Amino acid sequence: xxxxxxxxxxxxxxxxxxxxxxxxxxxxxxxxxxxxxxxxxxxxxxxxxxxxxxxxxxxxxxxxxxxxxxxxxxxxxxxxxxxxxxxxxxxxxxxxxxxxxxxxxxxxxxxxxxxxxxxxxxxxxxxxxxxxxxxxxxxxxxxxxxxxxxxxxxxxxxxxxxxxxxxxxxxxxxxxxxxxxxxxxxxxxxxxxxxxxxxxxxxxxxxxxxxxxxxxxxxxxxxxxxxxxxxxxxxxxxxxxxxxxxxxxxxxxxxxxxxxxxxxxxxxxxxxxxxxxxxxxxxxxxxxxxxxxxxxxxxxxxxxxxxxxxxxxxxxxxxxxxxxxxxxxxxxxxxxxxxxxxxxxxxxxxxxxxxxxxxxxxxxxxxxxxxxxxxxxxxxxxxxxxxxxxxxxxxxxxxxxxxxxxxxxxxxxxxxxxxxxxxxxxxxxxxxxxxxxxxxxxxxxxxxxxxxxxxxxxxxxxxxxxxxxxxxxxxxxxxxxxxxxxxxxxxxxxxxxxxxxxxxxxxxxxxxxxxxxxxxxxxxxxxxxxxxxxxxxx
Amino acid sequence: xxxxxxxxxxxxxxxxxxxxxxxxxxxxxxxxxxxxxxxxxxxxxxxxxxxxxxxxxxxxxxxx
Numbered sequence: 001x002x003x004x005x006x007x008x009x010x011x012x013x014x015x016x017x018x019x020x021x022x023x024x025x026x027x028x029x030x031x032x033x034x035x036x037x038x039x040x041x042x043x044x045x046x047x048x049x050x051x052x053x054x055x056x057x058x059x060x061x062x063x064x065x066x067x068x069x070x071x072x073x074x075x076x077x078x079x080x081x082x083x084x085x086x087x088x089x090x091x092x093x094x095x096x097x098x099x100x101x102x103x104x105x106x107x108x109x110x111x112x113x114x115x116x117x118x119x120x121x122x123x124x125x126x127x128x129x130x131x132x133x134x135x136x137x138x139x140x141x142x143x144x145x146x147x148x149x150x151x152x153x154x155x156x157x158x159x160x161x162x163x164x165x166x167x168x169x170x171x172x173x174x175x176x177x178x179x180x181x182x183x184x185x186x187x188x189x190x191x192x193x194x195x196x197x198x199x200x201x202x203x204x205x206x207x208x209x210x211x212x213x214x215x216x217x218x219x220x221x222x223x224x225x226x227x228x229x230x231x232x233x234x235x236x237x238x239x240x241x242x243x244x245x246x247x248x249x250x251x252x253x254x255x256x257x258x259x260x261x262x263x264x265x266x267x268x269x270x271x272x273x274x275x276x277x278x279x280x281x282x283x284x285x286x287x288x289x290x291x292x293x294x295x296x297x298x299x300x301x302x303x304x305x306x307x308x309x310x311x312x313x314x315x316x317x318x319x320x321x322x323x324x325x326x327x328x329x330x331x332x333x334x335x336x337x338x339x340x341x342x343x344x345x346x347x348x349x350x351x352x353x354x355x356x357x358x359x360x361x362x363x364x365x366x367x368x369x370x371x372x373x374x375x376x377x378x379x380x381x382x383x384x385x386x387x388x389x390x391x392x393x394x395x396x397x398x399x400x401x402x403x404x405x406x407x408x409x410x411x412x413x414x415x416x417x418x419x420x421x422x423x424x425x426x427x428x429x430x431x432x433x434x435x436x437x438x439x440x441x442x443x444x445x446x447x448x449x450x451x452x453x454x455x456x457x458x459x460x461x462x463x464x465x466x467x468x469x470x471x472x473x474x475x476x477x478x479x480x481x482x483x484x485x486x487x488x489x490x491x492x493x494x495x496x497x498x499x500x501x502x503x504x505x506x507x508x509x510x511x512x513x514x515x516x517x518x519x520x521x522x523x524x525x526x527x528x529x530x531x532x533x534x535x536x537x538x
Numbered sequence: 539x540x541x542x543x544x545x546x547x548x549x550x551x552x553x554x555x556x557x558x559x560x561x562x563x564x565x566x567x568x569x570x571x572x573x574x575x576x577x578x579x580x581x582x583x584x585x586x587x588x589x590x591x592x593x594x595x596x597x598x599x600x601x602x
Contacts, residue, residue: 395568405576 053345466499
């Protein structure tokens, strides 16, 4: 919502483009390999991932432009690796604000300052703040430059029907109605996913009581990019407020509604202004401000039981809704998009068997359930669900004023990448390792003589340490890149590697298998097993 | 801790509960327990005591 007199797209800092529906209509009913429903960050990341694997897709978007406000603003380190992989990184690095530190206040006094893991050797910061419109615009710019991606704006999907070897989609746009067949569908159409409803599927789980208003204001406010959490502040006695800095002098203010406070009343402009002004007073801002945009949301933990329905895969909010604490909505959505994107890309380009697709739900739903477990802890602290949790939360905050160890209980448990330990395409670990990323975990990204290891990863990467192993046959498998790394280096230490150690790293940077002392034949057969590769080397 | 010291703690707690008043006594006691548990430095022992102290509260069956 925006202040009176301004339309939903009348932003103080962002000029929304207007996209017409398809005008060249001759090809609209042609078959396509993949249809993606939704041109938000998740849908476009899926399209770019598929394009990276050489697979064409059509993206259908109901709206004529980007998201009306900045909902998701925190992009985690692992998502920057995804942006790098899809060739969209540069504008993100230029515009976003990286951050490492969070500060927690109780009744105006700081009780905790936490640092997320970071060092000069890391390629990316742990977190970056950037408005969702920019995220969508930068991804759109990358997608528009790809000959393999066609975005159809103002195009609403009205029906999805299973047909032989595909799904028939009925589409309505300002120019008329038509239908076409897609081999596969990725539903990235958001929390209220029309595709999910058309398939008769429902999200399962709990609805938390916590409801929050998110408001963006523009102001000249001197404070570094540090996440501030205010517990029991003067502006919201008993409640919680979060303050985040965004580019263009935009600040995100996020506050909890009390029980019985109506969302309708809380989102009236005068009420939003009154609350925002009270928060600004809490953080010592005395200059003026301009109200940009606001919205209301409640903290949910809901997910589909299966992220796949025949030839339709649900990615992002259509598959799961998570509480915001820990910033996992957008970031997990991007990981969904990359996960199914590379797998489908490998299947459609003939480099992997369809069996690979069966790993999507266990891996990504597993990640969602992990988020729920962490978010439940954070949510209990932010919005205590009962008297007992309330008493202990207040006791911990009060104790933290004089005993810093208690402040750790207020740590928001920011996103860490999920380990695909139980995936059907994660092989059992080699017990000879005592450190390094185990199968299922995200690969380490050590600095090499020049740049970072991640800059050299491509397709499925086989990391071969030392010179004693001849990986000859591996290099001839389609989509597989062999990277030789020296033993005794920083990189070897990060991987607990010696001469003869081999790691298989997937396109999404998760380790699929590792051997401390590898035999090339074993590695080749593992590759075929993990990626359901067809028999012949190329 | 001598029996005398233990009694002094008992008295100090009684006085502190009265001093903070009924509105704050519950959070005060919870805060004190967190601090004492941290001092104790033994999570298992703390959990045992939590279970123990939940038993035989006044008014519960069989206790008068």
